[in-house]
Amino acid sequence: MDQIIKLEDVSWRRDGKEILKDINWEVKPGEHWAILGLNGSGKTSLLNIVTGYNYPTAGRVKVLGTEFGKASLPDMRKKIGFVSNALGRFAQTLNRETAENIVLSGKFASFGIYQDITEAEAQRAANILKELRLEYIADQRYSVLSQGEQRRTLLGRALMSNPELLILDEPCAGLDVLAREDVLAMTEQVAEETRPLLYVTHHIEEITEAISHVLLIRDGQIIAQGPKQDVLTGENLTETYKIPINLHWEGGRPWMSVERMAKESGGRT
Template sequence: MEPLLCTQGLFAGYGASPVLQGVDVTVRAGELWAVLGPNGTGKSTLLRGVLGLLPWTRGSARLLGRERSEWAPRALAQQVAWVPQTFEPAEGFSGLELVLMGRSPHLGLWGLTSERDVALARAVLEELDVGYLADRPGEALSGGERRMLLLARGLVQQPALLLLDEPTAFLDVAHQVGALARVRARVEVGLGAVAVLHDVNLAAAFATHALLLREGRVLAQGPVGTVLERERLETLYGLPMETALAPSGVRLFAPRAR
């Protein structure tokens, strides 16, 4: 089967010099990739470059077998969902309406949502344990609540590939785990996903693969069990780390207190 995402020699940036400096990565159905790396290293730029949202990109970014530039926006949005860090203005919309925006690429000529769309949006909100946000005005949402609605919007889009930019930021630990568990459950049944994360332990627990980005270049990539390794993380973040094996078999990482 064609990969959902395949970049080759991807350079991307905003100004004179590129942020991404030749990234090669291939994401397939049934894989959840964690993108890890220091602040400003190009993690969000990678997602935005793949989607063609930057002033410039060079190299190849193929989505579901077709070069990004060959996709019409609506057709692409039926296959690929992007969960950014913030909503465009949420004000003036209810939580349910914000989530229903994810159905836009699938709606007919008049852009009207059906009962099925509404039922789907409510079901995703319930699944994420935030059903109570359906009637909440956009201007009355906390940072974490906005994040949960952004994720819900991405899930109701029912994409083949889900790109998540720091989906767990602002979430309490229960919602962090809940959000990634819901994404992983979909990955188990064929979704492909890429999630920018800052929490190595969440990556170890939920991702199938990891891409370590440092200064716009790939430091390492592959299955989490082999890529997430103490010395490599020390190089990635430039600080000493400790590691231990939890009784569950998951490897845990923590920065060493100096």
């Protein structure tokens, strides 16, 4: 497969408003991408196009060999592992299930177990829980887990079907520093495997060494894209975040600070 994702001249409109405009983007095998932008910049809309839940108003889309309009999108979605804070809308169901059952449910793209589990599937779930350092909570209900444990459990669910593409949509949202770093460590471990990764965030410090490429988006348009060392500059981030940004690298990760803005007060700053 030459491309994992290919978007050509893609636009998307909703209620007469252009949400995405002239998106051209290509993800190749072996690349791990971070998608950065402010809230409302178009990150979620872009994900909805990639996963086939929104159909582009204009342009061409091809994901995992499936060209939109020429093949089954539900079949394509089965090849994608997805972790998002938005999965919280299934909390009522999740809270009743054990961590083990939630991981197992990823095999069937369901929330809950409604089919017989084979010995091989049970063993795979056990292996995933061990890899994510979650075996100690396998029989505990989701409702009693910490936020970090819950996110790692959902990551395990996404891995259960052995997806060809893994999408993490703001997986650290709402986590404290310790839980965030734990989730990021798990993300790095997963990224060491061959499957491509899309990591969506608006926190630049979450871009770990495993991320190879970055896409910056603002107001539905791409500001910059490519290898992270080329894209992550103060100038590009200033344009993306609409505020003066300074950038530095530490421990293989980028960190940013906001430049102090001059204040007008009686002619002095």
